[in-house]
Amino acid sequence: MIMTYQPKNLLVTGGAGFIGTNFVHYWLQTYPDTHLIVLDALTYAGRYSNLASLEGQTNFRFVKGDILDQALVETLLRDGKIETIVHFAAESHVDRSIYGPDAFLRTNIDGTHSLLKAAKKVWLDENPGFEHRFHHVSTDEVYGTLSATDPAFTETTPYAPNSPYAASKAASDHIVRAYQHTYGLNTTTSNCSNNYGPYQYPEKLIPLAISNLLQGKPVPIYGDGQQIRDWLYVDDHNRGIDLIIRTGRVGETYNIGGNNEQTNLSLIHTLCALLDERFPESPQVPHQQFITYVTDRPGHDRRYAIDNRKICHELGYYPAETFQSGLAKTLDWYLNHPHFWQADEIQLFGSHATAKEQA
Structure with a gap:
């Protein structure tokens, strides 16, 4: 029997x-009788405008602050009568971690530990027996890399x-586990595959490709473009997190995947074909003419793949979107929100920035 939290x-x-952002919108639409506080430091990839439509709702509050501020987190837990933490805050761009790892260690390791200390103090030390959940959102990159014939990552x-980046997330996973065990x-912890969908910062592959193709600019492909990733539509991810929080077993880890392994190059060809269909009269057709190969990044993992049978069998999870339907929805969102990827404050990094500047 599944116990529901x-x-x-x-x-x-x-x-x-x-x-x-997508989780907040998903959760408040699905559970309008709950209350939710967002804590975000609004670094380069976080935008308050993503949540502007929620302004004025009595069950929503935004707080600008750092997860490293343990006193602030403790105050929010007490004042908001918080019994559930969903921890997304992280530095997540691999390229940035290669050239500036300090911020990743600080946020992903020290920041997670700060949250755990606050939760332990308020939920365990001050209120023994208080019912609570701390859900930690992690990545499949902690497992390393696979060859083309290796079995997919499992929770073991x-x-x-x-x-x-991956090392900092691995460390945070271990710290979360230690706080549960000790x-x-x-x-609970979830390790997800590559997410895509609305609101993704345009330094990541899919939104970068969309914005560059729409502007007739080069789309940078690392190396030979044969790196394989499992692509997960963001709201499929959020439904998985929802299931884990409500029906997952305490102390467990669940892998969430989209069952959509694609090479980077095939993904971009699919996106180019979609744009060719949408804009057949555009002078940029065929859009694949903008594919540009750039030097591969150091230590680039060849393949990630998620075996999500545990969450499917135990919690009834399944990804609702195919790669084609999810990519079409994503493209529609970026077409309808040009201000998001044309904004002056977009700060691209490394070869992605170089590719932007080539146009």
Whole structure:
């Protein structure tokens, strides 16, 4: 029998970033009788405008602040009667982690530990027996890389992170597990594959490609473009998190995948074909003419793949979107929100920035 946990008051960290924004909208639409506080430092990839449509709702509050501020988190937990934390806040761009790892260690490791200390103090030390959940959102990159014939990552795959980003997330996963095992904090963890969808910052592959193709600018492809990723539509991810919070077993890890393995190059060809169909009279047809190969990044993992049978069998999860339907929805959103990817404050990094400047 599955025991159901019913969140009423949530603290969502990183709720103005890509996945966090989509989760906040998803959650408040699905559970309008709950209350939700977003805590976000509004660094380069977080935008308060992502949540502007929620202004004035009595069950929504935004707080600009850092997860490293333990006193602030404790105050929010107490004042908001928070019993559920959903932890998205993280530095997540691999390229940036290669050239500036300090911020990743600080946010992803120290920041997660700060949250855990606050949760332990308020939920365990001050209120023994208080029902609570701490859900930690992680990545499949903690498992390392696969060959073309290796079986997909499972929840028992040994950790073998290959980038500073992946290493920082692996460390945070271990710290969360330790707080559950040592102190009895009620935690769950999810490791997801590559997300895509609305509100994704335009330094990541799909929104970068969309914005560049729409402007007739080069689309940078690392190396030979044969790196394989499992692509997960963001609201399929959020439905998985929802299931884990409400019906997942405390102390467990669940992998969430989209069952959509694609090479980077085939993904971009699919996107180019979609744009050719939408804009057949455009002088940019065929859009694949803008594909540009750039030097591969250091330590680039060849393949990620998620085995999501555990969450499917235990919690009834399934991804609702195919890659084609999810990509079409994503393209529609970016076409309808040009201000998002044309904004002056967009700060691209490395070869992505170079590709922008070539036009």
